[in-house]
Amino acid sequence: MCTNYNATPRDRLPSIVSAMRPPKPDWDWPHEIYNDYAAPIIRLGEDGPEVILASYAMVPKQHIPPGVKKFSTMNARAETIGEKRSYSKQWRDGQLCLVPMESFYEPCYETGVAVRWNIGMADDAPFAVAGLWRSWNEPDGSTAHSFTQITVNADEHPLMKRFHKPGDEKRSLVIVPESEYEDWLECHDPERARSYLQLYPAELMAARPAPAPPRKKKAEPNGVLF
Template sequence: MPRPNHHGEQTIMCGRFANHLQHLKDWSEILGSWPDEVSGGYNVAPTQTVAAFVEDGGRAMRWGLIAPWAKEISSRYATFNARLESVAEKPAFRHAWRSSQRCLIPALGYYEWRGEKADKQPYFVHLESGQPMVFAGMYEPAREGGFPASCTIITRPARGTLEALHPRTPAVLAPEQASAWFGESPDDVLRLLEEQAPPAAGFYPVDRAVNNARYDAPDCIDPLE
């Protein structure tokens, strides 16, 4: 497990998700078109390219935020999740936060694990409504030197049913909150996420093949029989 430090965040949750979306239902008009260069997948892992949506449409971004002062794309510190409680102060994230560089990252759901390291059981977390999840995120644009656009998913303390699985969860937004996420001040969106009642979610065990980040197939999200 990467060590927590003042540059980034400890790897604590939401290390994989599924975004092989066939349609976005209530989100389609808000998000706009899916970026052509992102095929999606059922077992998306950090450093892979994901679809992230900014105010004017979809963009292909590296999952794992690259700070504007970073000299290399790769980092010894995990930056694919950003804690809501400290996002405004952590050096890796505070520029994106203070500059209101916010994005939305759609997913069918995400994976979380239980058990000992040698025998971890993966679970797929999904909304009970059957709608896709849309994570609150932040991004840094591409810059000279071959640095791609990159993003991170904001996490918050888990509530309700999900507390039994893991103490943290991605910050999931409802369609009616999208305009506020893009348009409000940093202080206002912080309050939005702190006060928001999370949508009803459930989880079920899936095959341990998900543990291998190279395995990406529709049966990743099938309930374990």
């Protein structure tokens, strides 16, 4: 499953939002997105496609009830998205979104150990993957949003089958062709929405090793590194 990705910067967001509601000037987001990070997503608003900031993972950590073991909702399996409590209502209600990105990361074990790889388009163009969003009523009275990315089986995909641990099921994010952006966002029929959940052609994608940079050492109050 994908647990982090590189978000599309403001000046490279899809043209589908340029004439509608682009992100507010004071909105900002990091390049590399992890669980609970705020990132741009595109959803269907009252006047057409719009960009909003949402937290990565359908159920943010702060909304997991006390005493409940932490669980991940960064990725929703296409096969069970209509059944799982974390996603089913939003799936039935057609709360579909696009998650714009420039690339995402997966582990490759072909050398015998996990090596982080960067996966994107062969021409380095930004793209968008299929997602689902929801709203949250916060204790301070505000409304926040969150999202998940949808994945499909990739056991037979020439590129995506190379990732994850040997013996594990192979999965892939659903990359939505640009020609289908509006159709996906406007789809309110769960059964028809499933027709969009397809693997992207491997020949249009590219991947390369991208080991994570070394973690910075932290310093104790006395200045000693640990």
